[in-house]
Amino acid sequence: MTQGLNRIMWSTLGLLFAALWGLPFLYSVWTAFHDEIYSANFVWNAPITLENFFEAWQAAPFALYFLNTVILITIVLVANLILCTLVAYAFVRYRFRWAGFLFALIMVQLLISPEILIVENYLTLSKIGMIDTILGIALPYLTSAFGIFLLRQTFLTVPVSLDEAAQIEGAGAWRVLWNIYVPLAKPVYLAYALVSISFHWNNFLWPLIVTNSPEVRPVTVGLSVFATVESGVEWSLVNAATLMTTAPLIVAFVIFQRQFVANFMRAGIK
Amino acid sequence: MNKRLPFGLAMIMLVAPCLLLVAFTHYPALRALLNSFWNNASSRRPSKFVGVENYQTLLEDDRLVQVMLNSTFYALGTIPLAIGLAIGMALLVNAKLPGTSLMRLSFFMPTMLPMIAVANIWLFFYAPGIGLASQILGLFGLPPINFLGSTETSLISMMFVAVWKEAGLFMIFYLAALQAVPENLKDAARLEGAGPVRIFFNIVLPLLRPTTIFVAVNALINAFRLVDHVIVMTRGGPNNSSALLLYYIYEVTFSQRDFAYGATLTVLMVCLLGVLAAVQYWVLNRKAHYQ
Numbered sequence: 001m002t003q004g005l006n007r008i009m010w011s012t013l014g015l016l017f018a019a020l021w022g023l024p025f026l027y028s029v030w031t032a033f034h035d036e037i038y039s040a041n042f043v044w045n046a047p048i049t050l051e052n053f054f055e056a057w058q059a060a061p062f063a064l065y066f067l068n069t070v071i072l073i074t075i076v077l078v079a080n081l082i083l084c085t086l087v088a089y090a091f092v093r094y095r096f097r098w099a100g101f102l103f104a105l106i107m108v109q110l111l112i113s114p115e116i117l118i119v120e121n122y123l124t125l126s127k128i129g130m131i132d133t134i135l136g137i138a139l140p141y142l143t144s145a146f147g148i149f150l151l152r153q154t155f156l157t158v159p160v161s162l163d164e165a166a167q168i169e170g171a172g173a174w175r176v177l178w179n180i181y182v183p184l185a186k187p188v189y190l191a192y193a194l195v196s197i198s199f200h201w202n203n204f205l206w207p208l209i210v211t212n213s214p215e216v217r218p219v220t221v222g223l224s225v226f227a228t229v230e231s232g233v234e235w236s237l238v239n240a241a242t243l244m245t246t247a248p249l250i251v252a253f254v255i256f257q258r259q260f261v262a263n264f265m266r267a268g269i270k
Numbered sequence: 271m272n273k274r275l276p277f278g279l280a281m282i283m284l285v286a287p288c289l290l291l292v293a294f295t296h297y298p299a300l301r302a303l304l305n306s307f308w309n310n311a312s313s314r315r316p317s318k319f320v321g322v323e324n325y326q327t328l329l330e331d332d333r334l335v336q337v338m339l340n341s342t343f344y345a346l347g348t349i350p351l352a353i354g355l356a357i358g359m360a361l362l363v364n365a366k367l368p369g370t371s372l373m374r375l376s377f378f379m380p381t382m383l384p385m386i387a388v389a390n391i392w393l394f395f396y397a398p399g400i401g402l403a404s405q406i407l408g409l410f411g412l413p414p415i416n417f418l419g420s421t422e423t424s425l426i427s428m429m430f431v432a433v434w435k436e437a438g439l440f441m442i443f444y445l446a447a448l449q450a451v452p453e454n455l456k457d458a459a460r461l462e463g464a465g466p467v468r469i470f471f472n473i474v475l476p477l478l479r480p481t482t483i484f485v486a487v488n489a490l491i492n493a494f495r496l497v498d499h500v501i502v503m504t505r506g507g508p509n510n511s512s513a514l515l516l517y518y519i520y521e522v523t524f525s526q527r528d529f530a531y532g533a534t535l536t537v538l539m540v541c542l543l544g545v546l547a548a549v550q551y552w553v554l555n556r557k558a559h560y561q
Binding site for chain 1: 272273274275279280282283284286287288290291292293294295296297298299301302305362365367368369370372373376377379380382383384385386387390391392393394395397400402434491495497498501502516519520523524529532533535536539540543544547
């Protein structure tokens with residue numbers, strides 16, 4: 001009996017805390033779905049409207065920003081999957097001089113990530129004329145130490161006997177990679193893709209520095225331009241735009257909740 | 271046994287991908303070191319070697335002192351708070367109470383949002399007059415606070431934003447660790463008459479130690495790396511009260527166009543992260559002995 005009461009008490013406390021925690025987000029949601037006049041005054045039956053979303057969508061080229069983000073993510077993801085696979089495969093399957101040293105050198109990127117090196121990377125980009133291009137935003141991220149690490153760990157678990165059997169059957173290096181290693185690493189690819197997509201969808205500082213024109217801006221930069229430059233912009237519009245730009249991620253999260261959580265954990269426990 | 275890597279394959283598999291990595295990680299880091307010994311080029315004269323002049327500027331830079339103090343305070347304030355909250359959240363979610371899925375969603379949601387969206391949400395939350403924060407203060411008859419606009423509160427307000435965003439992520443790590451705590455240990459303690467509080471402090475908390483070390487070190491590195499909210503919410507102001515190191519690098523380089531000093535500050539940042547990594551390595555190694 002006391003056990004049951006205890007549980008109800010803790011559950012109530014927990015939910016209260018969760019509600020408090022969600023308050024800033026919920027407040028933003030509330031404002032986004034109501035007319036500007038209800039922004040700071042709560043009327044429980046205030047009419048819900050989608051007007052803010054339509055207006056925000058028209059006020060800035062968000063469709064273009066979304067397209068840019070999708071292009072950016074596609075470039076980074078495809079390059080990451082191919083390049084990291086190749087490097088990880090070379091480390092797992094072959095012997096070569098300086099392998100340990102080279103691996104350590106690659107892992108340096110985990111610590112000194114491109115976000116830290118904005119000054120010199122900007123200079124490099126301007127030297128090769130890639131400022132204000134989507135490819136320019138993507139360049140520092142095309143090879144990922146984290147991806148290499150994750151795939152190497154996975155490839156190491158592939159049984160050697162499978163590899164040898166395929167070789168006896170006459171399969172070359174590329175066929176072994178494609179028919180044995182890649183299929184066995186499928187869950188890891190999915191996991192990596194989810195983390196990578198959410199990282200690059202959210203990335204802000206580097207794209208902000210590299211882009212000047214709306215034609216190449218990803219959504220995060222577009223959102224910040226929309227919310228700050230026009231200082232007269234209404235809060236309800238800013239909140240609608242904020243939700244709009246994050247909606248795809250939230251939907252993806254709800255769909256892939258378990259993989260996401262598993263992956264953030266994998267990403268952490270190195 | 272593994273074969274030797276043939277030259278052609280090595281070029282395709284290793285050299286090409288690694289060149290990209292080196293070009294945007296190692297090269298810029300070394301380049302920053304080189305550039306920190308040169309001054310800025312202008313339209314009339316090219317840049318010239320100035321030795322340690324930039325480093326002298328760095329030592330005499332009052333703003334940098336403030337920025338480093340801010341960064342330290344920011345790290346020391348956000349990390350313990352986020353970790354404490356994360357442990358509490360993990361315990362709540364792990365207890366399988368009614369409504370657990372709602373709690374988990376609420377705690378983890380901020381982690382999913384881009385920092386820029388989080389910044390907008392909190393900008394609105396803190397907005398003088400219209401924001402929920404000042405409305406709540408008003409409800410209790412307290413005078414409104416200009417959270418982001420005054421030097422006393424701006425940094426602390428930014429710290430709450432960071433804690434809000436990160437605690438949910440740390441909760442996931444603790445959740446994993448909690449699920450690995452053996453039930454029989456707790457059962458044994460219960461048989462001996464230990465209450466839930468005692469069990470937590472004497473059994474669960476010591477077992478969470480490796481997770482805490484791991485989370486703390488990563489949070490420390492993140493505290494230096496994430497400045498999106500500073501750019502959106504305060505631009506380091508007012509009067510540098512909320513400027514963090516990476517934000518300062520950004521401002522010096524891209525607003526003041528002082529690339530030489532930006533490079534010098536980058537060297538400082540890389541050294542700092544190097545020291546943190548060394549500490550991480552050392553602490554984690556000790557942990558291995560401990561287990």
